[in-house]
Amino acid sequence: MKRLLMMMSVGLLLNSAANAATKSLDGQAIFNLNCSVCHSVTPPPKTAPPIMPLASHYHQKFKTKTEGVNHITAYLKSPKKEKAIDPQAITRFGLMPALTLPDAELRAVAEWVWDQYDPNMGMGRGMGMGSRGMNP
Numbered sequence: 211m212k213r214l215l216m217m218m219s220v221g222l223l224l225n226s227a228a229n230a231a232t233k234s235l236d237g238q239a240i241f242n243l244n245c246s247v248c249h250s251v252t253p254p255p256k257t258a259p260p261i262m263p264l265a266s267h268y269h270q271k272f273k274t275k276t277e278g279v280n281h282i283t284a285y286l287k288s289p290k291k292e293k294a295i296d297p298q299a300i301t302r303f304g305l306m307p308a309l310t311l312p313d314a315e316l317r318a319v320a321e322w323v324w325d326q327y328d329p330n331m332g333m334g335r336g337m338g339m340g341s342r343g344m345n346p
């Protein structure tokens with residue numbers, strides 16, 4: 211478990227370094243300001259699903275970053291149960307409120323979310339937050 215945590219934090223460090231270098235709008239800073247009240251990055255969750263397992267879902271569901279980022283951006287603007295990548299999260303946490311950020315910021319933070327995927331986590335699906343346990 212310790213080793214896993216270490217791998218996860220190394221992945222995070224690498225990701226944020228890459229982001230800071232390539233993004234004019236800093237997705238991580240936008241996340242810290244607007245999202246981190248509810249979302250943690252790694253489990254355990256606060257009042258919403260942690261970002262890293264969500265990112266794993268997106269990488270499983272969408273082939274390209276563009277598709278994934280389009281979905282995330284649209285979801286942030288108007289969260290809907292039919293659109294959710296993980297409807298069980300809504301049962302557990304309630305529906306996310308729509309965010310009124312400028313489009314460019316929503317897109318930047320959506321790209322940041324996508325980039326939180328850590329291939330080292332492999333079967334990242336639901337890691338540690340017990341999404342399996344949420345099944346009836």
Ligand code: HEC
Binds near residue numbers: 286295
């Ligand atoms: C007031 C609390 C709150 C804030 C603030 C918040 N979220 Fe959420 N978010 C939730 C909850 C609760 C869910 C799970 C239910 C759902 O999917 O609607 C969720 C779900 C999500 C999902 C999964 C969407 C999907 O495809 O199913 C993403 C991605 C996400 N949030 C990103 C963000 C980002 C990025 C921000 C900041 C720009 C943010 N959230 C701000 C509460 C919040």
